[in-house]
Amino acid sequence: MNRIRHPSYLLPYTRSHHSSRGARITLIERGTLGGTCVNVGCVPSKILIRAAHVAHLRRESPFDGGISAWAPVVDRARLLQQQQSRVEELRDAKYEGILRDHPAITVLSGEARFVDAHTLKVKLTAGGEQTVRFDRAFIGSGARPAEPPLPGLAETPYLTSTSALALDSIPERLIVIGAGFVALELVQAFARLGSRVTVLARSRLLSQEDPAVGEAVEAVFYREGIEVLNQTQANRVDYTNGEFVLDTNAGTLHADQLLVATGRTPNTEALNLASIGVETVRGAILVDEHLQTTVPSLYAAGDCTNQPEFVYVAAAGGSRAAVNMTGGDARLDLSAMPGVMFTDPQVGTVGLTEAEALEQGFSVESRVLDLENVPRALVNFDTEGFIKIVAERETGRLLGVQAVAGEAGELIQTAVIALRARMTVQDIGDELFPYLTMVEGLKLCAQTFTKDVTQLSCCAG
Incomplete structure (x- = not known):
């Protein structure tokens, strides 16, 4: 499941443009550069999940009748070493190396708090305190695992x-x-x-x-x-x-x-936000579609805000905030936001569920296609799961898709684009989909609105 966690940094912009447009930038990081995704979130978790998937297939697969299986020996210490080596490689390549080589970016190691809408005080990790003044600042302090109020x-x-x-x-x-x-x-x-x-x-x-x-x-x-x-x-x-x-x-x-x-708790309590007028709800910074907070010079994105907790939402929010902080007009549209859970089978979702569509007043028609009707799943001998399409009854316009399937994370992006394009189930059913792909199941599910797909040939158009 690709989610941002707690990148604890601030980007105070000390000129009117983003670095790629001539700005001078000060980045303040209280922990490890790169934030959660590369360090303790998406990257290491997907490595662990992939290793577990390989272990599972060596122990059990749909082809055990013809391919021998055996119980693998799991050396977690060596897997952890492999995992952390890749994390360190990516951290250096995508974060530390870029910052080292960028003359317009100054990195401060420490914890920041706002004094006013244009001033920060930074408690330096090496000791002492430094004042940073800025024109605009971006808050990307992320979140941390929540501790529920459970006795003991x-x-x-x-x-x-x-x-x-x-x-x-x-x-x-x-x-x-x-x-x-x-x-x-x-x-x-x-x-x-x-x-x-x-x-x-x-x-x-x-x-x-x-x-x-x-x-x-x-x-x-x-x-x-x-x-x-x-x-x-x-x-x-x-x-x-x-x-x-x-x-x-x-x-x-x-x-x-x-x-x-x-769940997770936003890392905002040390920033002194309330005293300078930044509005929060349960610690989450409220931002508008331009990623602007209730203080015009301050912008925010990611898990420290009231936005969905996905790394791609945070990344998109950060890039659009940078445009807006330098005089642009970029908006973050979350109307077709995918979600993926990287279990086996995967879960992929976008748009409205049937219940949500009904709550919003739509007249709804939906179809569920079991994977037993998807050729890719049949040849994989792996038919656990389904694809569900939710559509507007009168027009057939796509409202949402939920899929539980192998590679649902890949399948769902086609649904995202279809939803963004306001396609109908007829449009999707008429499209050309490559045969023996899991995403062909999206086409087949769309065709069930007007056809009995069990009566079609394998690669019927």
Whole structure:
């Protein structure tokens, strides 16, 4: 699931243009350059997930009748070394190296707080304090894993989505509190690497999505031996003799490690925002479509704001903020924003669910295509999942797509473009899609609005 976490930096602009347009820039970073995505988020998590996928296929695949399988030996310490080496390579290539070689950018290591709308004080990591004055500033301080108010939790060595990625061994028993994208990606990865995993969902898996999505993922987890406890909450956590003990409404649970992945908290409390008039809600900075805060000289994007917590949303917001800070007029349009969860099968979504469309007053027609009707899934001998299209009844205009499928993350981008282009299901059904691709399922699902696709030949147009 490609989400930005807590890049704790500020970009105070000391001239009227972005660096690529002649600005002089001061970047203030209190932690590690590169932020969450490359350091402790997207990159390391996808490496872990891929390694777990390989381990799973060596143990079990749809072709075990003709290809021998065996239980792999997982050396987590060596996998971690490989993971961190790639993280360091990317950090240097995409962040540290670029900053070293850019004469217009000054990097300060320390923690910033605003004095007024044009002045910062920076508590330097090396000691002392420095004042930075600017014309405009960009806030990209991100977020950190939230700690729920669970009695006893703070006194235990529990894991977050950050620290879980740095484990050098695979726990025998793992309990995960949380049922969103980040939590479920890690649930399946650790299970496939050898952990016996139990998931605690306050309501159900992926409660913000179409119910069929969570049900499909839960069915896969069940087959892989992952225990899912829906409608389950912990009342207290204790840690004694190297073991976590959770008192829950489903009984007492025991584990070697406890992972808490129940959301994130914006890194804004140290910035002194309220005193200079920057409005926040539960710590999240309110920004408009131009990424401007309630103080005209200050802009923000990413997880420290009220925007969706995806790295590509943060990146798009940051680039548009830079344009606007230098006199431009760029807007961030989130009307066709994809979401991807990198479990196996993947989950890909864009636009409105059926329930959301009805709530917004649309007259809705929807179709669900099981993957048993998608040739790519059939030849893969992997038909777990579905593709669902939500459309406006009168016009057939696409309103949303939800997919649970292998490579759903690739499939969903075609739906994003179709949604952006205001295409109808007839338009999609008439398009040419390459045969034996998973995205062809989008065409087939669109055709079910007017045809019985089970009666079509394999590559019917």
